[in-house]
Amino acid sequence: MILREIDRKFQHKGVSTTVMDGTGMGKRFGKKAAASVNGIAGYDRENKSNRQQNDIGSESYLQTVIRRFRRHHLAAFSLIVLAVIVGAAILAPVIAPYDPNDIAGPFAEGPSKEFWLGTDQIGRDVLSRLLYATRVSLLVGVMATLISTVIGVLLGLVAGYFGGLADMVIMRFTDMVMSFPYILLVLVAAAVFKPGMWNIILILGFVDWPGIARLVRGNVLNLRETNFVKGNIVAGMPLRHILFSEILPNTVAPILVYGTSVLALSILDEAALSFLGQGVQPPTSSLGNMLNGAQSLTVLTTQPWLWIPPGLLIVVVVMAINFIGDALRDALDPNSGR
Amino acid sequence: MYCGVSEGSARSEVEEDMTVEKENIPLIRVEDLKKYYPVRGGIITHTTGYVKAVDGVSFSVKRGQTLGLVGESGCGKSTIGRQLVGLEMPTEGRIYYDGTDLSLLQKNRKQMRAVRTKLQMIFQDPYSSLNPRKHIYEILAQPMLYHRIADRDTVEKEILRLLDMVGLPKTVLGRYPHEFSGGQRQRIGIARALSLNPEFIVCDEPVSALDVSIQAQILNLLKELQKELGLTLLFVGHGLGAVNYVSDRIAVMYLGKIVEYGDAKEIFNHPVHPYTRALLEAVPIPDPSEKGRERRLLQGEIGSSSCPPEGCRFHPRCPYATVQCRQEEPILQEVREAGVHMAACPVAEFHGA
Numbered sequence: 001m002i003l004r005e006i007d008r009k010f011q012h013k014g015v016s017t018t019v020m021d022g023t024g025m026g027k028r029f030g031k032k033a034a035a036s037v038n039g040i041a042g043y044d045r046e047n048k049s050n051r052q053q054n055d056i057g058s059e060s061y062l063q064t065v066i067r068r069f070r071r072h073h074l075a076a077f078s079l080i081v082l083a084v085i086v087g088a089a090i091l092a093p094v095i096a097p098y099d100p101n102d103i104a105g106p107f108a109e110g111p112s113k114e115f116w117l118g119t120d121q122i123g124r125d126v127l128s129r130l131l132y133a134t135r136v137s138l139l140v141g142v143m144a145t146l147i148s149t150v151i152g153v154l155l156g157l158v159a160g161y162f163g164g165l166a167d168m169v170i171m172r173f174t175d176m177v178m179s180f181p182y183i184l185l186v187l188v189a190a191a192v193f194k195p196g197m198w199n200i201i202l203i204l205g206f207v208d209w210p211g212i213a214r215l216v217r218g219n220v221l222n223l224r225e226t227n228f229v230k231g232n233i234v235a236g237m238p239l240r241h242i243l244f245s246e247i248l249p250n251t252v253a254p255i256l257v258y259g260t261s262v263l264a265l266s267i268l269d270e271a272a273l274s275f276l277g278q279g280v281q282p283p284t285s286s287l288g289n290m291l292n293g294a295q296s297l298t299v300l301t302t303q304p305w306l307w308i309p310p311g312l313l314i315v316v317v318v319m320a321i322n323f324i325g326d327a328l329r330d331a332l333d334p335n336s337g338r
Numbered sequence: 339m340y341c342g343v344s345e346g347s348a349r350s351e352v353e354e355d356m357t358v359e360k361e362n363i364p365l366i367r368v369e370d371l372k373k374y375y376p377v378r379g380g381i382i383t384h385t386t387g388y389v390k391a392v393d394g395v396s397f398s399v400k401r402g403q404t405l406g407l408v409g410e411s412g413c414g415k416s417t418i419g420r421q422l423v424g425l426e427m428p429t430e431g432r433i434y435y436d437g438t439d440l441s442l443l444q445k446n447r448k449q450m451r452a453v454r455t456k457l458q459m460i461f462q463d464p465y466s467s468l469n470p471r472k473h474i475y476e477i478l479a480q481p482m483l484y485h486r487i488a489d490r491d492t493v494e495k496e497i498l499r500l501l502d503m504v505g506l507p508k509t510v511l512g513r514y515p516h517e518f519s520g521g522q523r524q525r526i527g528i529a530r531a532l533s534l535n536p537e538f539i540v541c542d543e544p545v546s547a548l549d550v551s552i553q554a555q556i557l558n559l560l561k562e563l564q565k566e567l568g569l570t571l572l573f574v575g576h577g578l579g580a581v582n583y584v585s586d587r588i589a590v591m592y593l594g595k596i597v598e599y600g601d602a603k604e605i606f607n608h609p610v611h612p613y614t615r616a617l618l619e620a621v622p623i624p625d626p627s628e629k630g631r632e633r634r635l636l637q638g639e640i641g642s643s644s645c646p647p648e649g650c651r652f653h654p655r656c657p658y659a660t661v662q663c664r665q666e667e668p669i670l671q672e673v674r675e676a677g678v679h680m681a682a683c684p685v686a687e688f689h690g691a
Contacts, residue, residue: 061471061514227467231527234423235481235534236454245480249471 068331075327078320085317089134098125100132101283111305118305120293130309133285138317140201140286141267147205148266149212149259156216157243161224171217178210186269190278197280200273204266215258219251253332260325264318271314287314363437364398365570366422366538371395371431373417377644389644391417393594394431399538399587404564404571406585406602408578408617410640414594415574416462419540422572423459435538455485458536462543464523468515474526475511482533500529503566504559521552528559538570545580557584578621582606590614593643593651596670600679610673610681612656650683658685 070076088095097116098104103123104115111118117126159170189203223229224247232242267287273279274288275295282289287310293299294307372395374388392414399405407415420426422433424440433440435453443450461467468477478497482488488496498508504525515523524544531539541560545553561584564571575581581588581602588605590598590613598611609615616636638655641647650668653659663685670682 227461227463228469230425231459231461231467231530232481233425234454234457234459235485235530236451237481237484241480241484246469250469 065331069327072323072327072330075323078323081316082320082324085134085313085320086138088131089138092128092131092135096125096128096131098128100124100129100285104128108303108306110303117309118303120306121299126290126305126309129285129290130287130313133287133290133310134313134317136197136280136284136286137267137270137288137314140197140204140270140280141263143201144204144208144266144270145259145263147201148208148262149255151206152209152212153216153248153255155209156213157220157247159213160217160220161243161247163221167217170213174210174213177207182207183269183272186273187276187278190273195273195278195281197284197286200270200279204269208262208266212255212258212262215254216251219254220247223247223250253328256332257325257329260321260328264321264325267314267318267321364434365401365436366572367398367434368418368422369396369432369434371418371421371433372429373414373421373426374429387644390594390646391643392421392428393643393646395591395594395596396431397589397596397599399570399572401537401570402564402568403586404573404584406581406588407572407574407591408576408581408588409591411576412640412643413591414643415576415591416542419459419542419572419574422538423457423540424454425459451485455534456537457540458531458534458538459540459542460524460527460531460544463547464520464527465547467527468523468530470515473512473514477515477526478530478533481530485534487534496533497529500533503532503563504529519552520548521556524548524552524556525559528556528563532563532567536569538572540572540574542574543576544573546575546577553580560584578606578617590617593641593646595651595682597652597683598679598681599670600681604675604679608674608679610679611652611683612658613652614681652683660685 101124104125105119105123107119107123108121109115109119115125115127117130120126120129155170155174159167159174186203186207190199193199193203229242229246232246237246270279270286271288271291274286275291277289277292279288280286290310291307291314293303294311299306371392372390373392374390376385377387377389378384379386395414395418397405407418409415417426421428428441435457438453440453443453468474475494475497478500479488479493482493482496483490497511501508501510506522506525506529510518510522510526515526518526527544544560545556548556557580560571560573563569571584573581573584585602587600588598588602589596590605590611592613598605598609598614605614606618609618613636620635636655641651641654647654647664649662649664649666650656650659653663656663668682668684670680673679673681
């Protein structure tokens, strides 16, 4: 889901998605290359060292990544868990037993046959609200991550590639954003603009990008000095080709890895903000504002069905995302030959 | 374009006349080229000095010929190559391509782009010269498509022809750079340089990262391609053997300056400058009977290019250095045979060169 989202965004920006799918070309020639493995050997002495590699040589990059990823059992399991949660969130209108905003039963009653996770103080079904809340929280997380990734990647590319004054201005600005007390900034912003889902997305999106910008800049600084970038300059290729087709595909792996932690953080931040009442506003439910009720001592002590499920869900989602990010780091590493 | 054979035979007489005339103008002429890198330091960052990587170099390369550029690491030979292909801007001096001053083209982007494709480069390290995320088809096709040298329908045919020229089978198309050996990658690098129909190629130590047995193959390939396509080459290297093998003329550099310049054969057989002689004597000879050969190895370190020695830059290491050498900077002048051999050393000739 995350991968697809980020990938889609890159396509949207007109970027080659070589890393993600091995490209159509890869598929087109993949078979050819595999079929001709034996044809190439022996035409030249140089080939000798290459011959042993040929049996794995035809494996596409994507296949390698999947193979390495699956070795992390925890991450593979996390992926399944996350897929189930995301699936449930997307299908919420279909599978939710009640309308999340409808008063469907008695007030504040514990789990029962009709209301699996009980009802809240005004008689709304907690399970239905939880499903819709997951939807909102994931949407906030993903959208905020996308926005910060776009901003971070663009600024990082410009700063890293052009260097000099552009680099200095952008990176000092990045430092400034980074050094702001972050939750305070968000609180102020949430107070100034009307709190609501889209505002939260924008606020989080505009606050989370510095890490990505730094990461991209660092990578670009390295890549800019490589011979294949120089070769493209010598070949007179346009700037947009060099930035988005030569440099960016080589930084997608770290961006993806970093993106997962930004995603986890955004979900947490949304929960924190909504918990404080500055985030997603009722009656729309989000995982954070469902926890809101736990601010009262009665709820905390006597009605655990109101806060345990959303709390647990946040923990599970964030942990799953982090495990996946960890496995991606290993799987996408081009230097490990395994 | 670069099917030299068919082109050549189809040339009309008028064109032939023109080429004769053209041959008199060197394809590449470099005049007093300088490249200074500022050194920054101090508490408040400011320029405290300059590294004079290239300090007043002039040479020319005739159409279809190869100039070999030799010298120690850090003498500025690669910097010259990078300036020729536009990766770096000269601090001072001019580069003429086919009679046109490249620095004047800077303003006209369209013309610039047209000329830039004529000047290509082959890189030293074949492992970093190909994008690891792209397969060979993409690497070769994209520049050709962008410069409209081929369109979507013809590009594959064109690539296959290039691969054939550099001695690779067509099966490499869908594979990624990491699947190839160093020699094969260098062939792909050569194919990429050739794909834009260049007239002039800078070969920046193209074989020094390769296995010795592969070096000869690549050198031979370069020579063949040069003959076939009428290419003009600047061959940067520090292995005198390789440079001598491919070059028509040789320029020996020391600390940003050319110290000896002339026909390859002449320089190889009758080196005049003490530095060139030291370079030649350092080449090992695989012959046991030469075991007792007297070898004068250079003493001392190569000087710093941020504050080069006064006078002749080579004098601290030179066995023949005189007082004059420490004070006056020698200029490149003709020695032995006019028009064939130049050296920047006024004293060496008296010492049995």
